[in-house]
Amino acid sequence: MKIAKFGGSSLADAFQIKKVCDIVLADPDRRIIVVSAPGKRDKEDIKVTDLLIAVANAALAGDSYEDELNRVIERYRGICDELDIEGILPDIVETLKAAASSDTSDSNRYIDTVKAMGEDCCARLVAAYLTSIGHPAKYCNPKECGLFLEHDAAGKARILGESYDNLENLKYSKEICIFPGFYGYGKDGRVITFSRGGSDITGSILAGAVSADIYENWTDVDNVFAVNPNIVKNPFPIYEITYDEMRELAYAGFSVLHEEALYPVYVRGIPVHIRNTNNPSAKGTKIVSERTHYDSLVTGIAGEQGFLTITVTKYLMNHEVGFISQLLTILAEEGVPVEHIPSGIDSVTIIARKKYFTPEKEDIVINRFRNEARAESVKVDRDLAIVMIVGQAMEKSVGIMARAASALSAAGINLRIVNQGASEISMMFGVSEEYTDYAVRVLYKELFRY
Numbered sequence: 001m002k003i004a005k006f007g008g009s010s011l012a013d014a015f016q017i018k019k020v021c022d023i024v025l026a027d028p029d030r031r032i033i034v035v036s037a038p039g040k041r042d043k044e045d046i047k048v049t050d051l052l053i054a055v056a057n058a059a060l061a062g063d064s065y066e067d068e069l070n071r072v073i074e075r076y077r078g079i080c081d082e083l084d085i086e087g088i089l090p091d092i093v094e095t096l097k098a099a100a101s102s103d104t105s106d107s108n109r110y111i112d113t114v115k116a117m118g119e120d121c122c123a124r125l126v127a128a129y130l131t132s133i134g135h136p137a138k139y140c141n142p143k144e145c146g147l148f149l150e151h152d153a154a155g156k157a158r159i160l161g162e163s164y165d166n167l168e169n170l171k172y173s174k175e176i177c178i179f180p181g182f183y184g185y186g187k188d189g190r191v192i193t194f195s196r197g198g199s200d201i202t203g204s205i206l207a208g209a210v211s212a213d214i215y216e217n218w219t220d221v222d223n224v225f226a227v228n229p230n231i232v233k234n235p236f237p238i239y240e241i242t243y244d245e246m247r248e249l250a251y252a253g254f255s256v257l258h259e260e261a262l263y264p265v266y267v268r269g270i271p272v273h274i275r276n277t278n279n280p281s282a283k284g285t286k287i288v289s290e291r292t293h294y295d296s297l298v299t300g301i302a303g304e305q306g307f308l309t310i311t312v313t314k315y316l317m318n319h320e321v322g323f324i325s326q327l328l329t330i331l332a333e334e335g336v337p338v339e340h341i342p343s344g345i346d347s348v349t350i351i352a353r354k355k356y357f358t359p360e361k362e363d364i365v366i367n368r369f370r371n372e373a374r375a376e377s378v379k380v381d382r383d384l385a386i387v388m389i390v391g392q393a394m395e396k397s398v399g400i401m402a403r404a405a406s407a408l409s410a411a412g413i414n415l416r417i418v419n420q421g422a423s424e425i426s427m428m429f430g431v432s433e434e435y436t437d438y439a440v441r442v443l444y445k446e447l448f449r450y
């Protein structure tokens with residue numbers, strides 16, 4: 001059994017939806033389909049989810065939302081007309097109107113209710129179209145199917161364990177199941193959405209629940225590349241990558257799937273196959289637990305800005321029991337996630353992301369480090385980018401670090417931080433932000449010239 005999830009660009013209009021249905025019908029194992037909301041038809045277009053967010057914001061501001069809502073309705077009307085399934089339109093219009101006119105007293109709950117309807121209506125529409133062309137399909141409501149979520153302490157949507165058992169029943173359906181991505185329900189009946197791009201998570205959860213053989217994630221590129229094609233022209237394609245390699249690259253901004261989407265398939269060892277709706281014959285990229293082969297020592301290179309260092313100094317730090325743990329406790333209490341902690345003899349450097357370490361937080365943390373942990377000096381440097389070289393095949397191979405470092409040095413790029421864990425799957429360099437793309441280019445040129 002395969003789970004096939006289609007992203008917004010694959011469902012942007014009637015023409016794209018026909019392609020999706022051709023793909024679904026081309027393989028009898030594709031019985032459970034997860035859909036996003038219709039995305040952009042061209043660069044200037046607006047995603048249905050963004051239109052719905054505008055509806056919700058207008059309502060919460062006490063303004064009329066009729067214009068925004070009509071734009072959403074017109075998107076669906078256009079698709080239904082072209083697919084000759086006008087019969088489903090009243091259902092869609094009613095669903096959208098009911099959400100928009102629902103209770104606004106809890107603003108987060110209201111926004112979730114409205115913005116989830118992009119996926120919900122898309123699932124109704126695709127099910128109606130498949131049925132109209134002679135292939136019985138049903139819209140699956142996440143509440144009826146038992147996809148239950150809750151919010152964690154940070155407000156992020158988290159799946160309740162029982163959902164997996166509930167959703168397993170989907171595999172016995174005689175009709176093709178069309179499941180809306182991006183949201184589920186709380187036990188109190190409220191709609192809860194994942195963060196943006198969260199239909200990837202729904203697909204992964206369903207793949208886990210029915211123990212699928214593969215999770216197909218259909219998008220608009222032939223495959224993933226070894227490096228961002230906006231930085232290097234025509235980079236090498238990646239046909240196979242492990243979950244671990246993918247996580248390491250995602251850490252430095254390599255975004256392919258939603259960050260949280262890999263977990264449900266990762267723990268069950270279900271491979272993910274990224275494929276192109278516009279070119280189904282392309283090989284795609286497989287994310288697997290074990291590679292079958294290696295085309296190169298390095299799988300990918302990525303760079304991301306937005307980091308900072310907090311360097312804390314204390315004489316005889318290495319003799320003091322509990323000093324680093326005190327610093328980490330303070331950061332945890334202030335809600336600052338810590339990324340890395342390279343340390344020296346009398347100093348420790350904490351790497352964090354700027355978005356979590358605002359200037360106001362900086363003042364509080366510095367004071368607490370000095371007063372509570374008795375730090376002698378605390379220095380914050382807000383100019384750090386992380387560049388990662390990732391490859392499972394680097395393990396036990398000699399000389400990659402030397403080549404990378406000498407290429408960067410020849411290019412005049414100062415290495416502020418160097419880190420390689422014992423797993424040897426990745427190397428991390430900290431450089432000034434202005435060198436991010438340049439460093440990626442230099443490393444690609446050096447390491448992909450075998």
Ligand code: ASP
Pocket residue numbers: 007008036037047049050118181182195196197198199200
């Ligand atoms: N429609 C939602 C978004 O635009 C979720 C998704 O497409 O995965 O973020």
